[in-house]
Amino acid sequence: MVLTYGTHGPALAPSQFLILNLILVAACFTLLCQPWMSKKKDILVLVSITLAAAASRILLEPFPNVQPVTLMCLIVGASLGARRGMAFAIITTLLSNIVLSHGWWTLFQATGWAAVAFAGSRLSLIVNNKLAMRRLVIASIVTSVLFDWWVSLSIYTTGMTLQEFGIYILNGLPFDVVHALASVVSAFWIAPWLANLISEDRAISESKHIVGEADVITS
Amino acid sequence: MIRVLLSVGLLICLFVPQHSIADHDSSSEQIYWEVDLNNGFISTKPMIIDGSVIVRTSDFWSGDDRPKVYSFDLQTGNENWRFTNNYSRNHDVSPLSFATSSSGDCGSWGDMVLVGWTDGKVTALDFDSGELIWQSQTEVLDYGITGKMVIDQDQLVVPTNKGLSKFCLADGSETLRVDLPQKGWRNGITLTDSGYLLGNEEGILNQVSKDGIVTSQEIGEGKIRHAPLVTTAGVLIHLQMQSSSGIYVDGELVSTEGSSPAIPLQVGNKVYLGTNTEVLLLNCEQSCNVTGRTDYQTSGEIVRQYIPERVDRVWFSHNSQDGGWSYGTPGQNLTLYETKHNTFKTAGPGFSEDGSIAFGNDNGILMVFVGQISDTEKSSQANDDYSIDFDFGLLLILLLIISTFYFQINTKENTVVKAGLLVLLVIAVVALPDVSTKWSQEVSKLETPTGDWDESWPDEWQDTQVLVIELPNETLVVGGYSDYNTVEELTEIASVDLGLIVEYETTDIGVWITSIGGYTGSGWEFTIDGTRSNVGISLAEIDEDSVVRWSLA
Numbered sequence: 001m002v003l004t005y006g007t008h009g010p011a012l013a014p015s016q017f018l019i020l021n022l023i024l025v026a027a028c029f030t031l032l033c034q035p036w037m038s039k040k041k042d043i044l045v046l047v048s049i050t051l052a053a054a055a056s057r058i059l060l061e062p063f064p065n066v067q068p069v070t071l072m073c074l075i076v077g078a079s080l081g082a083r084r085g086m087a088f089a090i091i092t093t094l095l096s097n098i099v100l101s102h103g104w105w106t107l108f109q110a111t112g113w114a115a116v117a118f119a120g121s122r123l124s125l126i127v128n129n130k131l132a133m134r135r136l137v138i139a140s141i142v143t144s145v146l147f148d149w150w151v152s153l154s155i156y157t158t159g160m161t162l163q164e165f166g167i168y169i170l171n172g173l174p175f176d177v178v179h180a181l182a183s184v185v186s187a188f189w190i191a192p193w194l195a196n197l198i199s200e201d202r203a204i205s206e207s208k209h210i211v212g213e214a215d216v217i218t219s
Numbered sequence: 220m221i222r223v224l225l226s227v228g229l230l231i232c233l234f235v236p237q238h239s240i241a242d243h244d245s246s247s248e249q250i251y252w253e254v255d256l257n258n259g260f261i262s263t264k265p266m267i268i269d270g271s272v273i274v275r276t277s278d279f280w281s282g283d284d285r286p287k288v289y290s291f292d293l294q295t296g297n298e299n300w301r302f303t304n305n306y307s308r309n310h311d312v313s314p315l316s317f318a319t320s321s322s323g324d325c326g327s328w329g330d331m332v333l334v335g336w337t338d339g340k341v342t343a344l345d346f347d348s349g350e351l352i353w354q355s356q357t358e359v360l361d362y363g364i365t366g367k368m369v370i371d372q373d374q375l376v377v378p379t380n381k382g383l384s385k386f387c388l389a390d391g392s393e394t395l396r397v398d399l400p401q402k403g404w405r406n407g408i409t410l411t412d413s414g415y416l417l418g419n420e421e422g423i424l425n426q427v428s429k430d431g432i433v434t435s436q437e438i439g440e441g442k443i444r445h446a447p448l449v450t451t452a453g454v455l456i457h458l459q460m461q462s463s464s465g466i467y468v469d470g471e472l473v474s475t476e477g478s479s480p481a482i483p484l485q486v487g488n489k490v491y492l493g494t495n496t497e498v499l500l501l502n503c504e505q506s507c508n509v510t511g512r513t514d515y516q517t518s519g520e521i522v523r524q525y526i527p528e529r530v531d532r533v534w535f536s537h538n539s540q541d542g543g544w545s546y547g548t549p550g551q552n553l554t555l556y557e558t559k560h561n562t563f564k565t566a567g568p569g570f571s572e573d574g575s576i577a578f579g580n581d582n583g584i585l586m587v588f589v590g591q592i593s594d595t596e597k598s599s600q601a602n603d604d605y606s607i608d609f610d611f612g613l614l615l616i617l618l619l620i621i622s623t624f625y626f627q628i629n630t631k632e633n634t635v636v637k638a639g640l641l642v643l644l645v646i647a648v649v650a651l652p653d654v655s656t657k658w659s660q661e662v663s664k665l666e667t668p669t670g671d672w673d674e675s676w677p678d679e680w681q682d683t684q685v686l687v688i689e690l691p692n693e694t695l696v697v698g699g700y701s702d703y704n705t706v707e708e709l710t711e712i713a714s715v716d717l718g719l720i721v722e723y724e725t726t727d728i729g730v731w732i733t734s735i736g737g738y739t740g741s742g743w744e745f746t747i748d749g750t751r752s753n754v755g756i757s758l759a760e761i762d763e764d765s766v767v768r769w770s771l772a
Contacts, residue, residue, distance in 0.1 A: 064648070064651055066644070066648065160751075163666075164751055167662060167663075167665065167751070170662050171658070171662050171753050173658065174654050175651070177647065178647050181644050181647050182644055185637075185640045185641060185643075185644045188636060188637045189641075
């Protein structure tokens with residue numbers, strides 16, 4: 001497909017790039033402003049996971065459509081909520097595309113993964129601090145395929161007919177399967193560890209807060 | 220701990236290069252060097268002569284870049300010299316020739332590298348310094364010189380775009396010029412006792428006597444793109460036809476074979492041939508009979524490596540994105556010789572008497588093994604259509620399967636699931652290129668061509684191949700073509716007729732067009748009969764009445 005279509009949508013002028021970047025950065029800013037993240041450790045964890053996700057995209061770039069970021073979006077959305085999950089998705093996309101190439105498709109990737117993170121926050125993937133593994137696997141398969149189709153829309157703007165777009169989607173099915181499979185593998189290998197990392201950090205932060213209040217009472 | 224070990228194993232196996240050159244280096248004391256010429260394709264075999272490797276590059280040229288001839292030191296890989304032709308702009312696919320120092324009726328000469336160019340020039344370069352000794356001009360209609368030249372005593376015989384010319388080796392003065400009615404492409408010349416043989420794009424075999432008298436014979440509807448072979452059974456031609464090829468001996472069809480024939484090789488009464496589906500061995504004593512065939516994909520030069528009492532091998536380039544070069548005898552399994560850069564290629568390897576080998580590929584990378592190659596090099600059976608040549612991937616799969624069984628026995632169900640999933644993912648990634656290509660070909664059958672014929676076009680273009688190029692300010696159309704098999708072939712030829720420079724880029728996943736007529740935009744897209752193709756230009760097949768339309772994305 002790369003050879004045939006050779007493009008991911010319209011080429012953007014510098015001013016259009018600026019607007020695209022502003023929109024995405026502003027979205028991140030808005031999403032991270034509320035609720036106010038006062039704890040430095042929260043911010044540190046989110047930044048670390050974001051950098052790791054961006055690095056994983058770059059490192060795994062040689063392997064077509066192996067994208068653990070989809071699963072990470074689900075987990076971060078489920079653990080930290082919709083706003084931080086979506087911000088995580090957008091920043092990860094922007095950072096990794098600095099290396100992998102930035103363009104019209106960045107908008108679709110960022111919004112696609114943000115939607116995945118939003119879905120993660122609403123699907124009760126973590127119940128009582130435990131991963132609902134079956135639900136997570138199903139969610140990762142469905143969101144991986146939907147994400148691919150959403151990103152494919154970036155080339156629809158170049159004047160394809162609906163039938164041609166259908167053929168394009170059909171052509172990409174083997175890649176969708178790999179993406180879904182990679183997400184399932186990530187669900188088993190990464191998700192428990194990632195969810196624990198975030199929940200442990202939150203637990204530590206919360207318990208420190210309680211200790212502080214107790215000190216005030218006793219004094 | 221187990222998870223960590225398996226993860227590390229996965230990463231190591233996936234990140235190690237698929238075809239490690241270190242395998243060769245460690246199995247022998249060979250010297251290996253390579254150089255990325257960053258200068259188009261290497262389409263013809265390098266020469267190894269007197270401690271130097273001589274190689275040329277080819278492409279459709281634009282901007283400041285132009286084709287070059289390079290000389291490298293065989294032992295060190297250091298560049299000795301390079302020669303640039305600033306006027307040749309099309310694919311330079313005429314093989315290099317070498318003339319040893321000698322003398323004749325028209326004078327004497329030193330060791331020279333002889334080069335034919337698509338701008339019609341013939342240049343003689345000093346072997347040691349690369350300096351121009353002489354150059355002569357032949358007539359140019361489209362492509363200039365693209366076929367194999369031969370040395371006839373003190374004369375250099377050159378296949379031109381539309382005929383044949385002879386030049387004195389000593390000073391380049393023209394001693395004979397023959398114009399023929401048909402154009403030629405890769406129309407190499409064969410030297411016979413009575414004169415010269417050469418074919419052309421209209422399937423005509425011309426016999427030219429040494430004083431220029433021409434007799435012609437129509438072989439068939441197709442193209443002769445190699446130097447004819449003179450066997451005891453007759454003159455053999457491997458004719459390129461629409462979607463197939465024909466082997467003719469003295470004008471009689473012997474066998475119909477696959478498309479895109481390679482440049483055949485004759486060794487005594489044996490003739491080695493190739494197509495995009497197989498390689499063949501013919502025995503031509505009384506008559507020519509196919510005595511062996513092996514499934515294989517080759518479309519370039521077939522060459523022989525011969526060192527008396529040591530090596531006698533016939534090599535075939537594997538013209539696919541992941542193939543190497545193979546040697547062997549058709550009818551038996553070929554031995555695949557893998558290199559570090561296994562991409563598309565049509566150039567045969569170059570050899571020296573000490574066993575050194577020089578490989579050049581379509582990415583312009585020259586790879587040289589100095590000294591005798593080891594017989595223990597990594598090999599595989601070349602007739603496996605779907606062989607997975609991802610050895611590290613296979614190793615990983617094997618390890619993971621064993622691990623899965625181990626964990627199963629030890630009832631570690633969770634780890635079994637994890638390991639099993641990893642196996643599935645690795646298999647999926649390894650198989651993806653082949654699966655997606657096959658899948659795309661099946662999907663393309665769902666599409667019904669909408670047709671792209673324009674009533675304003677000349678009637679004589681009906682039922683012929685037509686190329687349309689939509690430039691930003693005008694639309695160029697040219698038609699009347701036939702016998703081209705793929706979008707790449709038609710575009711390459713028709714764009715030259717339109718006077719447009721087309722720039723290609725060859726990557727590990729295939730060839731694609733980066734600019735047409737200097738326009739790059741966001742890339743170029745094509746349709747066949749109004750329908751987008753699901754495969755790249757090299758794989759997109761066209762019919763005899765197809766309309767190929769290029770437009771900016």
